[in-house]
Amino acid sequence: MKQRLIEDLLDARKSVKHKYISLKRDFALAERKSEQHLKPITQPLKQLLTKATPQNFKRENIKHDSADVTSSTETLLRTPLKASTAQRIPKTLYSEHEEQPSFLDTSVIADTTRDDETPTLDELRAELSRAGDHPSFTEFLDQYDGLAKIYVEQMFRSTENEFDHRYGVRYIPEANKFYVGDSELDFDKQDLVLKLPTGDTVAYNGTPGLYELLFKRQPLGYKTADENNYRDILLRTNAIRRHYNPNEQIQGTGKKYSSIIKPLFSTRVSVPRIQTSSVSTRKGKGIQMLQLNNK
Incomplete structure (x- = not known):
């Protein structure tokens, strides 16, 4: 169900x-x-407007007696208005x-x-x-907590094409699992846990910036440590390669690739000090947690 x-x-x-x-x-x-x-x-109307020229009127000073002016004014006020004889546009x-x-x-x-x-x-x-x-x-x-619950719910409800399923998180209904590249993604509270095809399991500190990079097409509010973690995830999961195959070429398309991902691999990224600590996933399995500390 x-x-x-x-x-x-x-x-x-x-x-x-x-x-x-x-x-x-x-x-x-x-x-x-x-x-x-x-x-x-519209084209003939434009031509009519272009060809139309204002008529030249000759000013003449005509003198009228005051009696004639009064008589003419009264006649004009008593006479009903006639329809205009302006040129009509053909039907x-x-x-x-x-x-x-x-x-x-x-x-x-x-x-x-x-x-x-x-x-x-x-x-x-x-x-x-x-x-x-x-x-x-x-x-x-x-099943999910904190940021994991927020982003998972938004991903299912969103209709604005704001979530990145190419270089980020995607859901496979048949397996009822989340994936990044060729690797399954799980959550330990709000930490992100990768289950690699090799059988290794690596976890990352679930910061708001890393969630933005993994879920969104136009991520906001991420830091250098988040970029380093995201770069490591892309490398481990082959998410930047065609068909997520390690033997295929890098597939670089779109604004996110050109503005965020490509610079991560074209510039030298500082190597952080790595610490590992044992944590348990939502399903209770022990893993090694990768913590990146930039000092």
């Missing part, structure tokens, strides 16, 4: 993201179509052999009706919210 709920939550989250992207694309396309359809109308700007664009009959945006079976963005978000409020999901989150 719990695993099924997590899968449904992930599916709902993906649906919200895809729907949002699709709506943005549809509105952009509708705007371009409207501009193309309106061009046969259609198209010849008999030219089809009138469809947008004149129906709006391009309004005409893009949706299938009743296709959920709207609000409906998908409501579904995501319902799944996130399910007791089983709450029970799932209760």
